[in-house]
Amino acid sequence: QVQLVESGGGSVQAGDSLRLSCAASNPVSWYCMGWFRQTPGKEREGVAGSDRNGGTTYADSVKGRFTISRDDAKKTLYLQMNSLKDEDTAMYYCAAAFGSCWSSLLERSKYTYWGQGTQVTVSS
16 A cells, blocks of 8 residues: 655646655555546546656647656655646546556556645636
């Protein structure tokens, strides 16, 4: 089992940047990891995923703007978000999973462990 704690959310203007962090209780190198987001009344959607070998994948809506990375020494997953848009407003969650990372890292069903989320609000 792993505990995940997100931080770094906040209220920003469109075009600004934020970096989200997800501190894990175990080495992040053990897991497939991902960032998801959710707005009221909508399904939680995958934003970015990271396998154990440095491979990454992104939702089309954030490609070129968001970057997922991990620091194994700090047991932390990051999401650098640049050029933020109003539609990026959501609760952001990090997630972790054991096992193979070959299947889609943006599928919610892949993940077993979830953090409590951090709110990101973008206004224009």
